[in-house]
Amino acid sequence: xxxxxxxxxxxxxxxxxxxxxxxxxxxxxxxxxxxxxxxxxxxxxxxxxxxxxxxxxxxxxxxxxxxxxxxxxxxxxxxxxxxxxxxxxxxxxxxxxxxxxxxxxxxxxxxxxxxxxxxxxxxxxxxxxxxxxxxxxxxxxxxxxxxxxxxxxxxxxxxxxxxxxxxxxxxxxxxxxxxxxxxxxxxxxxxx
Numbered sequence: 001x002x003x004x005x006x007x008x009x010x011x012x013x014x015x016x017x018x019x020x021x022x023x024x025x026x027x028x029x030x031x032x033x034x035x036x037x038x039x040x041x042x043x044x045x046x047x048x049x050x051x052x053x054x055x056x057x058x059x060x061x062x063x064x065x066x067x068x069x070x071x072x073x074x075x076x077x078x079x080x081x082x083x084x085x086x087x088x089x090x091x092x093x094x095x096x097x098x099x100x101x102x103x104x105x106x107x108x109x110x111x112x113x114x115x116x117x118x119x120x121x122x123x124x125x126x127x128x129x130x131x132x133x134x135x136x137x138x139x140x141x142x143x144x145x146x147x148x149x150x151x152x153x154x155x156x157x158x159x160x161x162x163x164x165x166x167x168x169x170x171x172x173x174x175x176x177x178x179x180x181x182x183x184x185x186x187x188x189x190x191x192x
Contacts, residue, residue: 001052005061006045012038015086017061019044028061029082032090032162033169051082060086066094070131077119077126084114088123091162093169096147101127108148111161149179150186159190 005028011018016029017038028046030038038044046061047068060082062068067089074085088097091112100108106124110117147168154164167189171182 001050002048002059004046005048005059006043009038009040009042009044012040017044019046019061026059028059029086030061031067031086033166034061034063036166058082062089064094070094070097073127073130074123076130077123079119079122080115084112084119087114088112091165093165096165097127098131100124101131113161146177146179146182150182153179153183154186163190 005019005021005026007019007021007026009017010020010025012035013027015035016027017035018025019028020026028048030046034046044061046063047065048062049060049068049071051058051060060071062071071085071089074080074088075082080088088109092100092108097109100106101124104124106120107117109115109120109123112120115123150168151161151164154167155161159167164186167186168182170189171185175182175185
């Protein structure tokens, strides 16, 4: 129904952005990394998914069509609603989710707030049928162990999985593959 939205960010809330479109402020729930980078007054363009319920119309926004497609696939998993699906995309990138699925590491999905072991297994089974491995996945898989060590170190330091994942996403693609160096760069994200 509403496929995309373009407008100016007028407010940043805990879980959403208010985007001004033609004089109307629309509340769009977005993954945490988008909120972290958003600034009031900036232009925003999001691919959206509208959830229609008896008592509400809720708009969810994503940076790419791939993120939106993954979101709609997650909604097809028994026990996964709009908020849990958004939480998955707030915690992990599409590449990280693909890595976990194709490496048969469903327990990684269990790190998402609101997702238990059984739901993580259901998601893994459902996604394995729906997702296609990409060529980029081969290159990303090389970083998997290094970034999972960085993730473990950041969470051990007291950062949430969402915060740690956002910090890992901020590491430049051409950065060193050394765990300590990547951890140092990830920690700069928080002092930033």
